[in-house]
Amino acid sequence: MLTVVAGPCGSGKTHWIWQQMIAQEDAKPLAYISPATVGVDAYRLSLNVPQLQVEHDLPETSHAIRQAAEQQTIYLELGCYLSLDLPELAKIPHRQVAVVSPDCFAHTDWVRSDWEQWADEVVINAVPLAKITASKTTASKTTAIESEFVDSKTDLWQASLRGQVLDPASLHLFWQELVQGAYGRLIRAKAVFELADGDAIYVDHLPHQETTYQDLPLPKWLNGRPQRFSGIEMMGQGLDKGAIAATLSDCCLDDATLKSHQAALKESQAYLSQEAA
Amino acid sequence: MFWAILSGIEGNLPAYKAVLKDIQRQPIRVEEIYILGDLIGPRPESEALVQYIRETRSHSTHICMGWWEEQLFNLHGLRRDPDAIALKEKYGAAAIEQLWNAVSRDSTDWLRGLDFGFFELDCLLAHGSTLGCDDELTPDTHPLTLLDRLLRSDANTLFCGRSGLAFQYQLPHSQITSTVKTIGTPTSEPVVQEYSLKPRQIVGVGNVGRTLDQASYVLYNPNNNKVKFQQVAYGENASAVSASRGKGFGSY
Amino acid sequence: MKIAVISCIHGNLEALNAVLADIDHQGADQTFCLGDLVGYGPYPNEVVEIIRDRQIPSCQGCWDEDIIDGLNACECSYPSLLAEKRGRLAHEWTDAEVTAQTREYLAQMPLTLRHENLCFVHGSPQSQHEYLLPETSAFIALERVLSTGADVLFCGHTHVPYVRTLSDGQLQIRVVNQAQANAQANSQTLTTPLKRIINAGSVGEPRHGKPQATYIIYDTLSEQTIFREVDYDYEKTCAAIVSKGLPPIFAWRLSKGLEFAEKADDPTHVCER
Numbered sequence: 001m002l003t004v005v006a007g008p009c010g011s012g013k014t015h016w017i018w019q020q021m022i023a024q025e026d027a028k029p030l031a032y033i034s035p036a037t038v039g040v041d042a043y044r045l046s047l048n049v050p051q052l053q054v055e056h057d058l059p060e061t062s063h064a065i066r067q068a069a070e071q072q073t074i075y076l077e078l079g080c081y082l083s084l085d086l087p088e089l090a091k092i093p094h095r096q097v098a099v100v101s102p103d104c105f106a107h108t109d110w111v112r113s114d115w116e117q118w119a120d121e122v123v124i125n126a127v128p129l130a131k132i133t134a135s136k137t138t139a140s141k142t143t144a145i146e147s148e149f150v151d152s153k154t155d156l157w158q159a160s161l162r163g164q165v166l167d168p169a170s171l172h173l174f175w176q177e178l179v180q181g182a183y184g185r186l187i188r189a190k191a192v193f194e195l196a197d198g199d200a201i202y203v204d205h206l207p208h209q210e211t212t213y214q215d216l217p218l219p220k221w222l223n224g225r226p227q228r229f230s231g232i233e234m235m236g237q238g239l240d241k242g243a244i245a246a247t248l249s250d251c252c253l254d255d256a257t258l259k260s261h262q263a264a265l266k267e268s269q270a271y272l273s274q275e276a277a
Numbered sequence: 278m279f280w281a282i283l284s285g286i287e288g289n290l291p292a293y294k295a296v297l298k299d300i301q302r303q304p305i306r307v308e309e310i311y312i313l314g315d316l317i318g319p320r321p322e323s324e325a326l327v328q329y330i331r332e333t334r335s336h337s338t339h340i341c342m343g344w345w346e347e348q349l350f351n352l353h354g355l356r357r358d359p360d361a362i363a364l365k366e367k368y369g370a371a372a373i374e375q376l377w378n379a380v381s382r383d384s385t386d387w388l389r390g391l392d393f394g395f396f397e398l399d400c401l402l403a404h405g406s407t408l409g410c411d412d413e414l415t416p417d418t419h420p421l422t423l424l425d426r427l428l429r430s431d432a433n434t435l436f437c438g439r440s441g442l443a444f445q446y447q448l449p450h451s452q453i454t455s456t457v458k459t460i461g462t463p464t465s466e467p468v469v470q471e472y473s474l475k476p477r478q479i480v481g482v483g484n485v486g487r488t489l490d491q492a493s494y495v496l497y498n499p500n501n502n503k504v505k506f507q508q509v510a511y512g513e514n515a516s517a518v519s520a521s522r523g524k525g526f527g528s529y
Numbered sequence: 530m531k532i533a534v535i536s537c538i539h540g541n542l543e544a545l546n547a548v549l550a551d552i553d554h555q556g557a558d559q560t561f562c563l564g565d566l567v568g569y570g571p572y573p574n575e576v577v578e579i580i581r582d583r584q585i586p587s588c589q590g591c592w593d594e595d596i597i598d599g600l601n602a603c604e605c606s607y608p609s610l611l612a613e614k615r616g617r618l619a620h621e622w623t624d625a626e627v628t629a630q631t632r633e634y635l636a637q638m639p640l641t642l643r644h645e646n647l648c649f650v651h652g653s654p655q656s657q658h659e660y661l662l663p664e665t666s667a668f669i670a671l672e673r674v675l676s677t678g679a680d681v682l683f684c685g686h687t688h689v690p691y692v693r694t695l696s697d698g699q700l701q702i703r704v705v706n707q708a709q710a711n712a713q714a715n716s717q718t719l720t721t722p723l724k725r726i727i728n729a730g731s732v733g734e735p736r737h738g739k740p741q742a743t744y745i746i747y748d749t750l751s752e753q754t755i756f757r758e759v760d761y762d763y764e765k766t767c768a769a770i771v772s773k774g775l776p777p778i779f780a781w782r783l784s785k786g787l788e789f790a791e792k793a794d795d796p797t798h799v800c801e802r
Contacts, residue, residue, distance in 0.1 A: 169608055169612075170610045172609070173611050173612060174611060257610075420702055420719055421668060421721070422672060443707035444704065446702070446703075446704050447702070447705075449701045450699075451700045452697070452698070452699050453671065453696070454698075455693060457692070459690070
């Protein structure tokens with residue numbers, strides 16, 4: 001079965017998909033497709049759902065799509081900046097699910113009824129909205145929504161960071177600048193970063209909310225450059241992509257620093273396990 | 278568990294041996310020995326002293342560098358004062374040559390590998406202080422300066438040897454009030470805070486090799502914080518040393 | 530007498546001009562400067578020229594000292610790799626920009642200034658790199674003032690102005706001196722005199738969350754201090770930062786009143802450099 005999942009920015013589409021995946025009772029293999037992304041959500045899902053098959057796009061032919069849909073349970077997640085018009089699925093049985101949150105209906109000029117028209121099912125995700133800024137609460141809901149329109153003026157920027165290890169203090173500094181608008185108006189950002197202490201974290205910034213940080217359930221990588229996924233995806237307006245890329249690059253450890261840092265970490269690990277023994 | 282802490286052997290091997298013997302004779306068990314610099318001095322016996330220490334030290338003997346070692350490094354161009362101006366001012370130009378000849382290159386390299394100081398439990402042990410080997414702390418030093426040296430490394434006790442004096446300077450209680458106004462504070466509401474410090478002290482551990490026939494050092498019990506000053510008399514084997522003692526570098 | 534104390538101008542010409550106009554308006558009798566005329570900002574030579582031409586006595590800041598020999602700041606000044614890289618770029622830019630005359634002026638600046646019972650330093654009497662923060666141990670702070678022999682110590686370097694009064698200090702002392710024939714304990718209580726540390730903030734790179742330049746006015750008679758926050762066209766400085774090739778992020782950080790790179794992260798840390 002193929003389920004197409006769409007919804008406004010930050011409404012919780014991936015979370016809903018994950019909930020469906022873990023609740024699945026039959027033994028059909030699971031697949032996840034998230035086109036035009038660098039793979040941040042796909043990676044997080046794959047860490048929590050063993051044997052998840054991840055693809056970057058639908059198969060090329062209708063026949064292949066149909067076959068895949070019969071053999072697997074596929075979730076196709078459409079980012080809020082992507083068109084919902086999928087002619088390749090016109091003749092293929094599939095389900096359309098809209099995941100929306102009570103305060104956030106923005107996708108071009110769609111409101112609740114538009115989603116209800118497009119979707120077979122509308123899921124209302126009560127995404128907690130912490131720290132809404134004062135100006136937003138005084139304005140009407142419509143005004144708040146308008147400011148989050150994703151339209152042709154919206155910039156997208158994504159990068160794979162595979163092999164890169166970041167200095168946490170530098171990342172913190174850069175992230176504060178990013179969310180406060182130093183590089184343009186940020187609407188959404190999510191990333192998986194590998195840090196100097198060997199841990200990997202997931203960072204998520206939603207509109208009008210504080211950034212959330214989550215440790216990923218992975219062992220520390222202490223031997224050379226990490227050979228696992230890391231990357232960043234963001235959406236905004238007037239983004240200075242060159243400056244973002246350059247600053248992120250400045251947060252990364254060079255070979256020599258990484259080597260000596262990892263050596264020191266391994267030494268202290270060895271010392272601690274000696275002490276414990 | 279006791280520590281023996283000493284400084285200023287200055288190449289005086291008989292004095293050092295007398296101190297070691299005195300340590301062994303103690304009814305209590307001395308588990309750690311700290312030598313706070315100035316193993317060498319501007320005299321040829323320094324080389325033999327360094328060799329002796331290298332050959333006989335146990336793993337519980339901890340050695341850090343001192344003022345004379347720094348002067349030696351200066352002469353080898355390894356520090357900020359390659360012309361040894363400080364040495365010349367204090368002991369005269371002849372001392373430069375004496376120091377240069379006193380220690381072999383091999384021993385100099387070994388001395389360079391010594392620590393700058395130690396932080397053990399709540400004690401800082403160094404020749405001078407964390408400011409450097411030339412920081413001379415005495416009972417006449419202003420108490421706030423002494424507190425500064427302790428607070429820099431958050432130590433409750435600082436053992437030092439630069440002055441060569443044996444003394445115990447205790448600060449059992451210190452208090453002060455600080456009132457701060459910042460740019461955000463309305464004039465009527467500055468932030469007032471009272472601060473007090475738990476007991477702290479500075480201990481001068483005396484000097485082993487400088488005074489003829491008498492060495493001084495300290496025994497310390499970290500469990501009850503008690504300091505005991507030891508005076509050790511030693512015999513006439515010091516004659517070779519006393520012959521060189523009168524030359525070149527006037528009074529200490 | 531009313532004295533104005535300014536500090537940490539960092540090549541911010543617009544801010545300096547606005548502050549000097551404000552000082553004239555406030556009717557200050559004398560102005561003292563605590564250094565860091567250059568570094569981070571787009572007009573180091575022009576700032577030095579004004580200070581020199583107006584004969585404002587100034588002590589040497591940590592940046593002023595570094596730039597004389599083209600040195601970079603100590604890495605312990607920076608809280609992150611990213612900040613360190615930005616600081617290095619600022620040093621390289623400033624080093625390339627300053628003229629020989631500017632370097633000459635910076636080299637002849639004294640480390641401290643005195644006026645009656647007042648002492649003026651950039652960081653602390655110990656070092657141009659030492660931060661005297663409101664959270665610095667009160668005992669260490671008092672030691673710093675006492676070491677100058679002055680009643681009031683003016684300092685900069687932190688870029689956030691404050692006035693700190695240290696009073697009611699009492700030290701119990703007990704000394705056993707083995708050199709004395711009768712090594713008895715000698716006890717006494719020392720009371721310390723009232724002393725003040727006054728931080729003049731920053732003209733050119735404020736770090737109190739707002740872009741306004743900060744400085745202080747001190748009245749020697751009443752011993753009162755006024756904090757001055759001066760509006761100026763900071764967007765002009767921002768534009769110059771970008772057009773002259775300094776890291777553009779400095780322009781954004783100036784508009785937010787944030788440090789460009791260096792930060793006093795740990796009040797207990799004393800840079801030994």
